[in-house]
Amino acid sequence: MRWFSLLLAVILPLAVLLPHTVSADPVRMDFSASNASLTNPERGFWKFAADDFLKVDPAELANIRSQGLSLAYAIVRLDDCRDATLPQPVLDALQHSFALTRQAGLKVILRFAYNYSQTSSEYETAEDVTLPVVLGHIAQLGPVIAANADTIAVVQAGFIGAWGESHSSSNGLDSPGAKAAIRDALAASIPAPLQIQGRYPADLLTWPPTASVRFGLHNDCFLSSDTDVGTYSEDPETRTLQRAHITTLTDSTFFSGETCDADPAYINSDCADALADSATFRLSALGLDCYRVFHDRWVREGCLAQIDSRMGYRLRLVSADIDGAGIRITLTNDGWARALQPRHLRIGEPGSAGVALGPQTLNQIGAGQMVTLFAELPMPLPEHLCLTAPDTSPRLAPDPQHAIRPANGDASGMG
Numbered sequence: 001m002r003w004f005s006l007l008l009a010v011i012l013p014l015a016v017l018l019p020h021t022v023s024a025d026p027v028r029m030d031f032s033a034s035n036a037s038l039t040n041p042e043r044g045f046w047k048f049a050a051d052d053f054l055k056v057d058p059a060e061l062a063n064i065r066s067q068g069l070s071l072a073y074a075i076v077r078l079d080d081c082r083d084a085t086l087p088q089p090v091l092d093a094l095q096h097s098f099a100l101t102r103q104a105g106l107k108v109i110l111r112f113a114y115n116y117s118q119t120s121s122e123y124e125t126a127e128d129v130t131l132p133v134v135l136g137h138i139a140q141l142g143p144v145i146a147a148n149a150d151t152i153a154v155v156q157a158g159f160i161g162a163w164g165e166s167h168s169s170s171n172g173l174d175s176p177g178a179k180a181a182i183r184d185a186l187a188a189s190i191p192a193p194l195q196i197q198g199r200y201p202a203d204l205l206t207w208p209p210t211a212s213v214r215f216g217l218h219n220d221c222f223l224s225s226d227t228d229v230g231t232y233s234e235d236p237e238t239r240t241l242q243r244a245h246i247t248t249l250t251d252s253t254f255f256s257g258e259t260c261d262a263d264p265a266y267i268n269s270d271c272a273d274a275l276a277d278s279a280t281f282r283l284s285a286l287g288l289d290c291y292r293v294f295h296d297r298w299v300r301e302g303c304l305a306q307i308d309s310r311m312g313y314r315l316r317l318v319s320a321d322i323d324g325a326g327i328r329i330t331l332t333n334d335g336w337a338r339a340l341q342p343r344h345l346r347i348g349e350p351g352s353a354g355v356a357l358g359p360q361t362l363n364q365i366g367a368g369q370m371v372t373l374f375a376e377l378p379m380p381l382p383e384h385l386c387l388t389a390p391d392t393s394p395r396l397a398p399d400p401q402h403a404i405r406p407a408n409g410d411a412s413g414m415g
Contacts, residue, residue, distance in 0.1 A: 027323070028320070040405055046071035048075070065104050102150070112158040128159065128169050160179065176206075201246050254337075255281050274303060283307075313333055315331055322377070347377070
């Protein structure tokens with residue numbers, strides 16, 4: 001009679017140890033759920049990585065990670081880069097900042113901007129650059145982004161107008177033609193499967209279907225008025241169409257944003273509003289620094305923890321069935337959105353790469369869906385088996401900070 005254990009080592013190498021007798025009879029294990037807050041990659045609340053990502057300090061990044069966050073917002077300030085060619089020190093500084101982020105166990109929401117006003121009124125005098133300059137800069141930045149794609153969650157289109165937020169351009173970059181040119185340049189320069197986010201549903205609604213594969217939405221006035229302060233149209237019928245399109249789009253693309261200063265009638269958006277819109281649009285990430293009036297109300301009404309836990313994906317193991325053919329793991333997604341990466345759940349001896357369970361990858365499990373994944377197991381079984389969900393990048397795969405931890409406690413129903 002031989003014993004083995006299934007070790008659920010995902011973020012930490014401890015997790016759950018499950019002893020079982022190996023016999024000809026199938027073995028069934030049921031897993032209990034956990035309501036604990038989980039620091040999982042590419043989801044959750046985010047905080048600013050300095051006022052300028054080019055100048056980020058390791059201590060700032062470490063502080064973000066210490067708060068149980070996996071995402072940092074990286075605004076790259078190009079205010080002084082108005083010539084056709086970016087200086088090499090800027091590219092070197094960007095490379096260095098990515099390296100620091102990787103060491104801190106974080107990923108970034110990345111945006112480039114030629115200004116970043118400190119008040120909402122300053123945007124009226126904000127300046128960007130001409131279209132040829134933007135296109136040249138994107139071409140230069142592409143190789144640096146590609147080399148560091150492993151530490152980037154999503155790239156925001158940026159560059160245009162105030163805050164790089166696709167409005168109020170001093171050089172006409174917010175015209176449909178210029179936006180399309182920048183969109184196409186980004187899609188060509190940024191390697192797939194990295195996703196790109198646009199700012200306005202009106203743009204995304206008119207862009208060709210091929211763009212919809214790569215482009216999601218960042219709503220930087222989420223929940224802040226009927227139109228989310230100009231994110232959606234003032235016309236109710238058009239707004240309904242735009243919201244429906246974004247609802248469809250976010251089934252496969254990354255939706256994130258932040259709250260903003262708004263009409264006082266909407267500033268106190270309650271838990272019911274926040275939970276409903278977050279589920280509808282499949283919210284994956286939300287700013288923690290900006291306009292805390294919203295967050296404070298969610299604390300008072302008792303839903304901040306639920307928002308925190310359900311943003312993005314929340315994968316929970318339901319059961320494991322082991323027989324002579326292999327292992328079947330059933331899991332479900334209790335979050336609002338899909339995982340961002342095409343990761344595999346893997347099983348093997350501790351310290352090994354293991355084998356992938358399939359056929360689905362974890363990003364194919366939508367909100368509320370339950371799937372069963374299968375893998376053949378070597379016979380006789382090793383003494384210990386380990387379940388992992390590592391990052392797809394070979395550079396990050398060994399780092400437990402970048403692995404997915406399931407929303408589980410101890411297992412039950414063994415036998």
